[in-house]
Amino acid sequence: MHTSPLARLHLLVLLSLLAAVAGCRRGSHLAEAQAPLIENFLVEIEIDSATVQFEVNDPLERDWEAWIYFSEDLGTAWRQITSVREGENQIPLTPPFESVSTIWSYRGDLLSLPQADVLLEVRLLDPDGIEHAAAQSDPLSIGNPNPPLVDSVTVPTGPVGGPILVSATVSDPEEDYVSIAVEWSLNGSDPWMPATLVENEADLVLPVDSEGTTVEITWLSHIDTPNVVSPFARLRISAEDASGQHQATSLPIALNTIPPQINSLTIGAIPWYMNGSEPYLTDSGTEIPFIVSIPDRGSMMSVSWTGGLGGAAPDPSTITIAANQIVAGRAPGTELADLFSIDGDTATWTVPDEFPLPIGSMLLSATIEDVNGNPATLLEYLFQVTTGSASARPFDWHDRWNLDFDRDNFTITIVEDSQGNISASAIANPDGQPDHQQDLVTVGLQSIQPLPSANAVGANNTVNLFVEEAIFDRVRSHFGEGTLVDGSHLQPQLSFQASTSGAT
Structure with a gap:
């Protein structure tokens, strides 16, 4: 392959330009990395003037101008000093640098004396007027002022x-x-x-x-x-x-300073251990994270709070709620608390049809203060928004779970040896008897051969019903089942029964 002399010339020019640009960039970074320093900055106050001394250290030995300013309000405002020798408030500096000494005629600059709120500052500017370094004195006392x-x-x-x-x-x-x-x-x-x-x-x-x-x-x-x-x-x-x-x-x-706390930030009344706030724990001990999906309209958001133990009462007027997405036409991060209805220690808002939530993930956050102004730790809740409608919410239908006490999956054998020791074993094979009742026999709450007097009062049935009701109470407590069926929460729409009739 052959290239023309003109093409080679263009290539050489391009390489030269690239090298020049790279060199400029390296020089710029080098200059930033090796900024000049103002050292040994001293101010000595005398009767009518002040001696200002400093040194400049610049590894790159560039030309500078030192501008000297004063403030008589501890740095609130600055003005250039009036030097005894004209022009020495803007001092040109060329390498090799020598110690700089000039005299400030402060009586012509300060509005009043004595003063104890005076500062001096030296600034190094390059030939283009860009500042690269500055040094400031400690507050100066001029005259004989008194402390505040x-x-x-x-x-x-x-x-x-x-x-x-x-x-x-x-x-x-x-x-x-x-x-x-x-x-x-x-x-x-x-x-x-x-x-x-x-x-x-x-x-x-x-x-x-x-x-x-x-x-x-x-x-x-x-x-x-x-x-x-x-x-x-x-x-x-x-x-x-x-x-x-x-x-x-x-x-x-x-x-x-004991703060209040946000107890719950969720959808409807789904408890935190079921709304995706923490991973699901399998029987094998494996944690599986999950996110709750809600329809883009008709879903109810709820926030509840309580006072800290030993702290002041929460102030509902200080509740702050925000989202990272557009909600009800409001920009992300905008206050949403005024959309919510407050009832005691809970605030709720149902997403209306006219303002559907944007599809995708949404992060909701909430905090509150107590009457003393102590803020609760910000609580955040992440969920997924999907297409839906107010007339087809996921928890509107009543979910009925059947607890089957008559199931027979195992053959359970109980053996008593000659010394009265009892041992039980189970084999995965039905034996015609409900496993639940055999479990009660195993733990001594049922009798295989009840006495006539026990049969007469129905002792086995009484104990069996008592145990089953205790199991129901435990399950209801764990899942938070309520009694109201109004279609607005998860728990009131969940119930438990001991039959297959109507079970879901």
Whole structure:
């Protein structure tokens, strides 16, 4: 095979381009892997200015510009510094890098003095103005400011849990921005642990005035202290700026974070051990997972709940229900609780004909809070939706199971030896006698040769009927058979009998 010179030229150009692109990508990854570093960042406060010093370490020895910014509200807002020597707030840096030292004329930048909420930051930018590294100072105290003061901490009275709203009065003579920290203790003393707050309060920095500013904070007690009852818990709130820190401790809190629980999330009243929530266990001990299939309309979804042992009462108004598929025209993940009817500790909803469920697998989830705000662990239930209708639901017909006490599958022999020892054996071959009655004889609840007095009162029949009724009670209890036949649940549509008449 021969190629033309023009084709070879095109191939060489293409290979060159690919190599160049690959080289650019390698260079890009290398640059990301070896970003420059700002080291030995120091700020020395003097009477009218501050000396700023730092070093740059760049393994690739690239050109940079160092931009210096200041904040007088603990990083809430930033502005470029005014340097004593013009242009030294944007310092060009070329290798080999030397230590950088410049002077910040802070009196021309700060709105007031003294202050204890000042920060400095150095940022390294490439020639295109893209930032690659930054270093920030610790909070700076300029002048002779005084520390903030936490005057009081207010907590709710009575049993509380879940999200707990706490307030404190914080003041600062210079009206600086201060950082707020919250700690908790179950016994009101050491050890103190950092408190988990709602997301927008996690790093709380805010301005306070000299007369006192009310600060409201929400402590997520159920996350920090789950399943706890303690009448001695306390919170400690600290306010801090560069001049110092002050803290105050709350009165004892009657803490109860025992959550409620979702007992059941199912279809109709199918119990959890029959609705696919756990695998089916065969007689040989093998677990077989399965998923319940329901029609796309006419099926009833139900959620039930209860309070935790020692916890507060559940609050039905906080029930939250969602699905991972479209339900009643609502997008996946949208709240569905308002579709459900609440009766005591149960919420139910029957899928109407006008809003059939989408065919396929569906994951339903539910949770609830108690009156203290402690949330139950989210419960999820997976099932399969198939084509169906409200007039042809799978559990509308009455299912009658026959318990056959007259079945004869075995020949049972009982032998007594010369010493009075009794042994029983069974062979898989009918012998004309019901196995159930022979079992009763084996365990001593029936007699093969009853006394005349026992025959007179029907002792064998009485014991036999008693045992059969006890078996019925046990089976009914296990399968949850009810007494109402209203077509809305599984168990009321399931019954047990001792005859073949009408058995399904």
